[in-house]
Amino acid sequence: MATTCGLRTLKNEPGSTSLTTEAPAAQGGDVPYTLSLTMDIYSPSSIQSVESNCPLTPLEFVSQDKTQAKASLTSGHKFDRDVELLLYYSQPHLPTAILEAGRPAAESGSLMGDTVAMLTFYPEIQAEKSSLMTSSGEFIFLVDRSGSMDCPMEGNGGNQTRIGSARDTLVLLLKSLPLGCYFNIYGFGSEYESFFPESVEYTQTTMETALQKVKSMQADLGGTEILPPLQNIYSKPCLPSHPRQLFVFTDGEVGNTKDVIKLVKKHADTHRCFTFGIGEGASSALVNGMAEGGCGHPQFITGAERMQPKVMQSLQFALNPAAKDITVKWNIPAEVSVTPLSPPVNVLFNFKRVIQYFQLRAQSASSISGSVSLHYIVEDKAVENKININLQPKTDSSMLFHRLGARKAILALEEKVTEGDDKSVRERAIDLSIQSGVSSSYTAFIGVNTANKEPVQGPLQQRHIAARSLFGKCFSQRSFAHCGGYPLMGCQMMAPMACQMSLQSNFMNTSLINSSLELCDMGTYLTSLVLTPMEKHQDPLLELIDLQKADGSWDLQQSLASILGKQEEEVVKASPGKPELSSVWATVLAVLWLHGHKAESKDEWQFVATKAMAWIKAQSGFDLTEFVAAGNSFLGLQVKL
Incomplete structure (x- = not known):
């Protein structure tokens, strides 16, 4: 009997029983099916x-x-x-339009019967580099300090933990902030704490105070409760002429995602929210929802990826001016009606792709010609991104763009229902879901017999598929008095999957009670892992950045000379200027070293270098060309500044 999947509306009644029955778990390769995946790719570029x-x-x-x-x-x-x-x-930044024809058998005027357009824009929103370092703003960093942040960044057990990477990233952020801004840092878990009672002005003193706290920051605050610190942040009034920029780092999920997103969206007029999901367990609904609701941008860091480049990209977005009055305007024949499927665009970032879906209805047009434009205002300047259209809608049996557009529309409708709109909104979401075959909160897939179009009878079977453990090892009973309130009696004797699942469900919200932990790899051997307060990194880039002062300069000292591969006496002797210009000489050398030895990491140190150059050019009594030439000769480089 052949079966297919169809969408039906399901009701969850109180006291209802499970619709599934248990089936034996599939073990290592013993499964009654095979899977393959082929991608058909087509693009206007x-x-x-x-x-x-x-x-x-x-x-x-x-x-x-x-x-x-x-x-x-x-x-x-x-x-x-x-x-x-x-x-x-x-041509990655070429604006494009794709038109997909409706299904011939579908009802005219319905989503699946009409043409759907997918528009892709790449807006250019830039600011002068010099203005970035004098920008005002309030930067608040909200960092997950739950127990799971002690897990390694890499799934294969890399050395650096998530909290360690977060510490390094915060150091980089603190060094990259512009003078004249305000900042604060929050840590959250089952409870929360902030470095300062209120956001403080960014100075050498406040930066040093924050750095000391960052370097001792641990994953020691229990579970993951993000709503209380957000409520505390939003309870504090915004600073005049300092737009608020919120950076959120988390590796987990919360039980009140909708409440969190609703709160962020409520304050979107006064701030932008940039989110970072760390590891495979980070909730995409939370990370994407907060960023979208807060007119920001989401980032995900998984596997062996470094956190710093993605965070600095978001800082670039935060420092660039915000676009206002964003609209999409069509210039096409009057007989073609346009219905938006995507919610309105509320945020734009430089060369960050914007995708919009529209339903186009035309009585007799076999092709559509005209143009469509994205309009916005940046720093009182009107900008237009235009796409010329002269296309015949393509027929695709998969109806891919119709389904993508339906998904966007359904999500927007579900949000309106949550906010209390009438039943017609819910009914529209259900109608779109059934038309397109895209699931919603009110529909679900069920098996349908393709021969008689009737639902397949009998209970569904639930099969347990072994999943990769987050830890890959389990902690022995001797390391913990309890784990989430449940004793780990005989953990080494448990079946591997049962032991791992127990730890995943109970360990995440539990603080470590020993500094030295014994690990058991499925009972085969014991080893020791000692947790130290601060992981000592040997990355010279981070060490150099750690030495920079808040104004962008470096002092001439042995720690800097060591990174340059020199002795302090050598550096002093090679200076082309007077002793009182030692900081200028040290700063020029540091910037040259960044360009000459860490060019592949420029996206991480670009703000550090920009701030340094702004400081250098503000000094007097020296010839920059002479200092750069002397620095290149001393370091064996050929860098132009």
């Missing part, structure tokens, strides 16, 4: 290459202009991890 974290077959182009291609996962892939694809275009 030429495709340059496709990369993946999983092995792919060679990319096959199916059109001469390289706008259509095909790739597949190699045979034998076990689907034991997320499949990530990176698609590279020949």
Whole structure:
């Protein structure tokens, strides 16, 4: 009997019983099915290459202009991890429009019967580099300090923990902030605490105070409760002429995601919220929802990725001026009606893609010509991004863009229902869901017999699939008196999966009670792990940045000379200026070293260097060209500043 999946409205009645029955768990390769994945790729822009974290077959182009291609996962892939694809275009910032024809058999005027347009814009919102370092603002960093932040950054057990990476990132952020701004740092778990009672002005003194606290910061605040610190932050009035920028770091999820997002959205007029999901366990609903609700940008850091580049990209977004009065305007024949499927655009960032979906209805047009433009205002200057349209809608049996547009519309409608709109909004969401085959909060997939179109009878079967453990090891009973209130009696004797699952559910909200932990790798051996208050990193880039002062300068000292591979006496002797210009000489050398030895990490230190150059140019009594030439000669470099 052939089956397919259809959408039906389901009601959750109080006291209802489970619709599933237990089935034996699938063990290591013993499954009654195989899986494969083939990607058909088509784009209005030429495709340059496709990369993946999983092995792919060679990319096959199916059109001469390289706008259509095909790739597949190699045979034998076990689907034991997320499949990530990176698609590279020949012209990545080219605004594009794709029109997809409706289904011929669908009712005219319905979503699936009309044409759907997907528009992609890449707005250019830039500010002068010099103005970035004199920008005003209030920067608040909200950092998850729950127990799970002590897990390694990498899934394979890397050395640096998530809290360690967060500490390094906060050091970089504190060094990159512009003079004249205000800042504060919060840590949250089952409770929360802040470095300062109120946001403080960014000075050398406040920066040093914050750095001391950052370097001793631990994952010691229990569970993950983000709503109370947010309420505390929003209870404090915004500072005049200092727009609030909130940076949130978390590796988990919360039970009140909707309440958190609602609170962030309520204050979106006075702040922007930038979020960072750390590790595979970070809630995408929370991270994406807070960023979208707070007119910010979400980032996810997984596997061996470094946190710092993504955080600095968001700082770049935060320092750039905000776009206002954002609208999309159509210039097409009057007989074509346009219905938005996506919610209105409320935030734009420099060269950050904006995708919008629209339903187009035309009585007789076989092709649509005209233009569509994205309009906005930046620093009192009107900007227009225009796409010319002269396209015949393409037919695609998958109805991909219709379904993507439906998903956007359904999410927006569900949000309106949450905010208390009438029943017609809910009914519209259900109608779109059933039309498009995209699930919603009010519908679900069920098995349908393709022969008679009737639902498959009998209970569904639930099969347990072994999942990768977050820890990969379990902590022995001797290391803990309890774990989330449950004694770990005989943990070493438990079945591996049961032991891991018990730890995942109970360990996350429990603080460590010993500084030295014994680990058991499924009972095969014992080893010792000593937790130190601060992980000592040997990254010379972070060490150099740690030495920078709040105004952007460096003092001439042995710790700086060591990073440069020199002795302090050598550095002093090579200076082309007077002794009172030692800080200028040290700062020039530091900037040259960044350009000459850490060019591949420029996205991490760009603000550090920009602030340093602004400080250098504000000094007097020396020739910058002479200092740069002497510095290049001393360090064996050929850098132009």
